[in-house]
Amino acid sequence: MSIRTRFAPSPTGFLHVGGLRTALYNYLFAKKHNGQFILRIEDTDQTRIVPGAIENLIETLHWAGIEFDEGPNKGGPYGPYIQSQRLELYRKHAQELIEKGYAYYCFCSPERLEKMREEQIKLKQQPRYDGTCRRLSQEEVKKKLDEGIPKTIRMKIPEWGELTFHDLIRGDVTINFKTLDDQIILKSDGFPTYHLAVVVDDHYMKISHVIRGEEWLPSTPKHILLYEYLNWKKPQFAHLPLLLNPDRTKLSKRQGDVAVEDYRAKGYLPEAIVNFIALLGWNPGDEREFFKLDELINEFSLERVNKAGAIFDIKKLNWMNSHYIKNSDLDRITQLAIPFLKEKGYDVSNFQKVKIIVEAVRTHLEYLAQIVDYVDIFFTEIVEIENGEAREILKLDTSKTVLEKFIQKLQNLDGEIDREKFKQLMKEIQNETSIKGKNLFMPIRIALTGKTHGPELPLLVEYFGKEKIKQRLEKFISL
Ligand code: GLU
Numbered sequence: 001m002s003i004r005t006r007f008a009p010s011p012t013g014f015l016h017v018g019g020l021r022t023a024l025y026n027y028l029f030a031k032k033h034n035g036q037f038i039l040r041i042e043d044t045d046q047t048r049i050v051p052g053a054i055e056n057l058i059e060t061l062h063w064a065g066i067e068f069d070e071g072p073n074k075g076g077p078y079g080p081y082i083q084s085q086r087l088e089l090y091r092k093h094a095q096e097l098i099e100k101g102y103a104y105y106c107f108c109s110p111e112r113l114e115k116m117r118e119e120q121i122k123l124k125q126q127p128r129y130d131g132t133c134r135r136l137s138q139e140e141v142k143k144k145l146d147e148g149i150p151k152t153i154r155m156k157i158p159e160w161g162e163l164t165f166h167d168l169i170r171g172d173v174t175i176n177f178k179t180l181d182d183q184i185i186l187k188s189d190g191f192p193t194y195h196l197a198v199v200v201d202d203h204y205m206k207i208s209h210v211i212r213g214e215e216w217l218p219s220t221p222k223h224i225l226l227y228e229y230l231n232w233k234k235p236q237f238a239h240l241p242l243l244l245n246p247d248r249t250k251l252s253k254r255q256g257d258v259a260v261e262d263y264r265a266k267g268y269l270p271e272a273i274v275n276f277i278a279l280l281g282w283n284p285g286d287e288r289e290f291f292k293l294d295e296l297i298n299e300f301s302l303e304r305v306n307k308a309g310a311i312f313d314i315k316k317l318n319w320m321n322s323h324y325i326k327n328s329d330l331d332r333i334t335q336l337a338i339p340f341l342k343e344k345g346y347d348v349s350n351f352q353k354v355k356i357i358v359e360a361v362r363t364h365l366e367y368l369a370q371i372v373d374y375v376d377i378f379f380t381e382i383v384e385i386e387n388g389e390a391r392e393i394l395k396l397d398t399s400k401t402v403l404e405k406f407i408q409k410l411q412n413l414d415g416e417i418d419r420e421k422f423k424q425l426m427k428e429i430q431n432e433t434s435i436k437g438k439n440l441f442m443p444i445r446i447a448l449t450g451k452t453h454g455p456e457l458p459l460l461v462e463y464f465g466k467e468k469i470k471q472r473l474e475k476f477i478s479l
Contacts, residue, residue, distance in 0.1 A: 003035025004208045007061075007068070008198065010042045011053035014259035015060045017312065018213060018243045018251065021277045025240060026211045027066045028278070028300035038205055039071030041082040042198070044191045054082075060260050064270045065293050070205075078205040083197050090192035093200050093230060094153045094185055102229040103185060105151045106133040107144050129154065129182045153186035155195075155226065163221045168209075168238040168302045175221045183222050195219060199226040202235055211238045211302070238302050241281045242309040251312050263317075267340060267368025269328065272321040280310040290323070318366035325362050334358045337368050344372045346379050356463040360455035374455075378463060383450040383472055390446045394476055398435045399443035403473050405429045406444060410466055417466055419458035447476045 005026035009019055030037040039061070043049055054072060061068065070076025080086060097103035106129075117127045134156065136144075144151070157180045164174040185196035192200070202210060217239045227234045243251040257263060263273055271292065278296050279289070282305050291299065325333060334355045338348050341357075348354050361374040385391050393399060409425045410417065417425075430436050445457055448464060461469060 001208055002206075003030055003033040004038065004206050005030040005035065005211055006038040006040050006202070006205065006207050008040045008042050008201075008212075009057055010045065010048060011050060011057065012048045013050045013053055014261050015057055016258050017260055017263075017277065018258075020060075020064060020066075020260050020273070021243070021280055022212055022240060023061060023066050024064070024274060024277055024296075025282070025300070025302075025305070026209075027068075028296050029209060029211060029302065030069075031297045032300050035208070036069040037066075038076070038078075038207070039068040039074075039081060040201060040205065041072055042194060043082060043084045044194060044197050046084070046189075046191065056261070060264070063264060064260070064274055066274075081205075083192075083201065086197075086201070087190065087192070089204065090196055090200055091186065091190065094192065094196060097155065097185070097226075097229055098153060100229065101156075102225075103153050103155045104134050104136070105141055105145065106154045106182075106184070107136075107149045107151050108133060109150075126179070131182065134182060150188045152184045152188050154182040155185050155222065155229070157182055157222070157225065163224060165220060165224050165237065167217070167220075168236055169241075169305050170217070170239060170307055173217065173220070175218070177221075179218075180221060185226075195222050196226065199223050199230070199232075203227070203230070203232045207235050209238060210235045211240065214239045214242050238305070241306055243280060244309040244311050246311055246313060248309065248311070256312075256314055263367075265369075267336060267365075267370075268317070268321050269324045269336075271328075272317070272324040275324075276317045276320050280312065281306055289320070322363075322366050325365050325368065330355060330359055330362075333362060333368070337362075337371050340369050340371050341375065346372075346375065353463060356459055360459040360463070377449045377451065377454060377460075383448070383475075385446065386451045390450065390452050393442050393452070394446055396439070396443070398433075398439045400477060401433055402429060402435055402440055402443045403447060403477050405433065407470055407473055407477070410470060413466070417461055417469070419462045422458045422461045443476075444473070447473045 007023040007026050027037045071081045120127045158177045162174055162176045167173050183195050184193050186192050245255045275291050284299050337358050341348050357378050
């Protein structure tokens, strides 16, 4: 059997981190089995559509490295891949269900349905369609159709009994028909509801595995009934555990960002997000934590997806992101950091210089937007001595000696100073003066930055260059 999975978001705005996980698991499962991963846009609820959302979804998936084989803008043998362009197909099968006796027209007005609902709630009953139109005679139906009364189509749920299906993550799941409503499958505007469209599309797009969030588990029996009514082969189902806040409530915006775009905008790296998200509900079975996308493809299996909800721990994401910031190609991290510096008004015209800054501070960053908190010493023209301790150190005789020697050596140096030459000069000063350790390095650090702590000194020196260093150091020799 060829493996085909799909990610089927509604274009209602941003891509939720839970959506990204669903997309990722579908992608990993398909790729692991040399199958296809399909993107399908579920836009049958026209009231919830947000302009630009489809482009945004595609762009965010691309950013994360999750490429689909078939989908909008890309095409494929079973398109179109946007539900609003497939309406005829849904209508045809809604009609077929009516003809076979598995569905019926419902002429109840929204007002009547609302009133019924309110009464049921008042009586502490589960709100449910009362079956009025299910009981209409053929003549009554024909009469109402002829009168042109607005109508929906509802699927019939068996009146008694239960249905058991196998979920690849949750095992056998049994649902009593009593808990299900005669679901509307075609609305009065001629659009299908999700339940009909999802079954029709998964069938025509030859989806072998439906991997989606747990919130769709209660809908699955309706889908299975539709497969049976239409005499179609069912796909396999796998429902992924919920994502939770650290307090185990359902992941919500109130407790932090939930849009992938928000993380992207703060300077989280795609490989960190993907790595982190992959571990929300899946584990490799051992202690390993770092995985690149191709490694995830190799390792992934639905058997290792948990049933229990997965906690979205931002601290872990930050830790993981900082690992990738530290270990990724410096040119790339510099490119990604530049917009944040630019936005703050820093001069980023000299790439080589900015690269030194990024190298010097990247070990402190959990995400790239934080870079602006660490770089003022590189851009400020005025060095202010931070505290008494720094001032005292500068006043030491050894400090004066070090500063004088260093300036002298700088003057004699051919060409610009870099980190290696700096280390060499400091070794010479140590040999000539026997001053070492803190007493040797601290005066230079304080004279350059005013502070006793900060980025690695050799990088600072390389960044400032001969002229600026001389200017800054000379001020302190006379103290
Ligand atoms: N359109 C549904 C959603 O927005 C897809 C559910 C499914 O995968 O069946 O999540």
